[in-house]
Amino acid sequence: MTDPAALTVLTALPRRPGPALPGPHPGPDADWPGVDDPAALRGLVARWLAGYGAAQTRRTYAYALGLPPEWADAVTGADRPARAAGSGRTPPPARRGRLHHLAYFRWCAGHALDPRAATAAHVTTWLHALDAAGAGKRTRARMLSTVSAFYAFLAEDGVIDANPAALHRGRLGLAGTSRDPSPTIRLTxxxxxxxxxxxxxxxxxxxxxxxxxxxxxxxxxxxxxxxxxxxxxxxxxxxxxxxxxxxxxxxxxxxxxxxxxxxxxxxxxxxxxxxxxxxxxxxxxxxxxxxxxxxxxxxxxxxxxxxxxxxxxxxxxxxxxxxxxxxxxxxxxxxxxxxxxxxxxxxxxxxxxxxxxxxxxxxxxxxxxxxxxxxxRTRAGSAADLVTGLVTETGRERTGPPDEREDPQRPRADA
CATH class of the missing domain: 1.10.443.10 (Intergrase catalytic core)
Structure with a gap:
């Protein structure tokens, strides 16, 4: 259950929380571009984040949406100065990556779009923007999962009718399969x-x-x-x-x-x-x-x-x-x-x-x-060397031209 005091902290965060929100094209008096009731939206975010017991999970989700870490910490009612001193389990906030400006809430703010009014078309357009910015398949899938989790909460709460991020991942090229190779290098x-x-x-x-x-x-x-x-x-x-x-x-x-x-x-x-x-x-x-x-x-x-x-x-x-x-x-x-x-x-x-x-x-x-x-899998478990040997000059020297290879059905010359 959300701590009322923590919810008050979150909804009372500064109207202009620095570079976190609004987005890249805010108006001169914008609190959250495209949002008429930003306090209500902040309250929804607070209740959603408070549903996760692990501080790192809350921070990861907040960061993926482009929110400041204080939003994730405030829902617990934790004392920020104590955390800053290193006495809590929550580590310092992550550094902003190159895709921070395309975090979902920041992207919505940049288009003056209330996240609660977003459609599947909006979410798809956002994913294409991530793709164009060089976000890999796994990164896009992970960010989509975060957005989908937030919208699933809104749908369960009756705020929206359906989850606009419940997209067909296969058609978007984001469906992972057991055949996908891992991008992580293998160390011996x-x-x-x-x-x-x-x-x-x-x-x-x-x-x-x-x-x-x-x-x-x-x-x-x-x-x-x-x-x-x-x-x-x-x-x-x-x-x-x-x-x-x-x-x-x-x-x-x-x-x-x-x-x-x-x-x-x-x-x-x-x-x-x-x-x-x-x-x-x-x-x-x-x-x-x-x-x-x-x-x-x-x-x-x-x-x-x-x-x-x-x-x-x-x-x-x-x-x-x-x-x-x-x-x-x-x-x-x-x-x-x-x-x-x-x-x-x-x-x-x-x-x-x-x-x-x-x-x-x-x-x-x-x-x-x-x-x-x-x-x-190792080289010994691959047929690559065998095929390469058959189609290169090295392979010809080893196996001989087809007409000179021994045919078990043909009589040998020295027989």
């Missing part, structure tokens, strides 16, 4: 090992060089567990617990679901080594305090705050660029999901039961885990 075990080594030797000229190197190793170790970047930024120190005599990480995944992940000995060493050194330099206790409102992030900035997704993404790129020859050709294509992808593919390649891998990475459906299985 040697390449992942090189990332781990590069993290330990990452250059840093400050007096905290060793601490930063240990944090980089701890970060790579967490990625090597197949965790999502949003899950890593949300981890607290007291999420590393002992359960059943084993070290366990309690990870909050999509939808606020919690799963237990079993880190290996090397990962536990990386995490505890980093935390011990951090305690020595900054005085934080180990293990973390429990029972209080204050939470200590598992990976922290130099001032004790929670690391942002952008900062960790850039850190991984730095590590990849210092990994030497094994990553030389793919360093600029390495991102956090690459390591999650590597975890699944390497585990399946090693013969791990797919159900175990599904549980490790928190896939809601085993079909998602199977999607990674396609990456296990």
């Amino acid at each position: 075990a040697d390449q992942v090992r090189a990332l781990w080594a590069a993290a330990a030797a990452l250059p840093n000229r400050t007096r905290h060089r060793e601490l930063y190197a240990r944090r980089a190793v701890a970060y790579v170790a967490l990625l090597c567990l197949g965790l999502r970047i949003s899950e890593i930024t949300g981890l607290d120190r007291d999420d590393l617990v002992v359960s059943g005599g084993e070290r366990v990480l309690r990870v909050r995944g999509k939808g606020g679901t919690v799963r237990e992940v079993f880190p290996g000995a090397a990962t536990v060493d990386a995490l505890t080594g980093y935390l011990l050194l951090r305690d020595r330099e900054y005085g934080d206790p180990l293990p973390a305090r429990t029972g209080g409102a204050r939470r200590s992030p598992l990976l922290a900035t130099k001032d004790g705050g929670r690391c942002s997704r952008h900062d960790l993404h850039q850190l991984l790129r730095r590590i990849a660029r210092h990994a030497g020859p094994p990553l030389a050709e793919v360093a600029d294509r390495v991102h956090p999901h690459t390591l999650r992808h590597a975890y699944v593919t390497l585990a399946l390649e090693a013969g791990a039961p797919i159900q175990h891998v599904q549980a490790d990475v928190g896939h809601a459906s085993i079909a998602t885990t199977r999607h990674y299985d396609r990456s296990l």
Whole structure:
């Protein structure tokens, strides 16, 4: 249920919230171009966002629609200064990407269109604008899903008659199938090992060089567990617990679901080594305090705050660029999901039961885990070399011209 105080906070947000809204072509007195009752629309957005228990989900949806993160935070009634200090689980807001001006609410504002009056034709036009701006298929499908979720809420609430974003994705070329190749590059075990080594030797000229190197190793170790970047930024120190005599990480995944992940000995060493050194330099206790409102992030900035997704993404790129020859050709294509992808593919390649891998990475459906299985194909499982050999000069030398090949039905000359 929506907190009335939080709803008041959201509806009372500044009429001109900087660059978030209105859109790229606002009028001189526009509050929300095309919207006659912006407070009512804000209230609907508040009730929709408040229906999601996970802070990161609320922020992701708000960001995808072009709204400021304060809108997602306000519905919880949380204290923003406390979050800014790094004591809450919510990480800093994401940086604006190149498609931010085409986020759905911003696009509607730019066309003076009330989102509640949008039709399927409007949504389709918006998708074409994203396509023209270079948004990939997966990006468009993900943004459409966010818009559709919002309209589904409005339809259930009786605000609109039908969901205009309930489009035929196949006709739009957005329907994913099990045959679609993953755009994520596949890393070998040697390449992942090189990332781990590069993290330990990452250059840093400050007096905290060793601490930063240990944090980089701890970060790579967490990625090597197949965790999502949003899950890593949300981890607290007291999420590393002992359960059943084993070290366990309690990870909050999509939808606020919690799963237990079993880190290996090397990962536990990386995490505890980093935390011990951090305690020595900054005085934080180990293990973390429990029972209080204050939470200590598992990976922290130099001032004790929670690391942002952008900062960790850039850190991984730095590590990849210092990994030497094994990553030389793919360093600029390495991102956090690459390591999650590597975890699944390497585990399946090693013969791990797919159900175990599904549980490790928190896939809601085993079909998602199977999607990674396609990456296990190798050159040995392809007929490409055989066909190439048949149609090139190299193949002719190896097999001989057709008229000189041995025909089992034709008598041999030396018979």
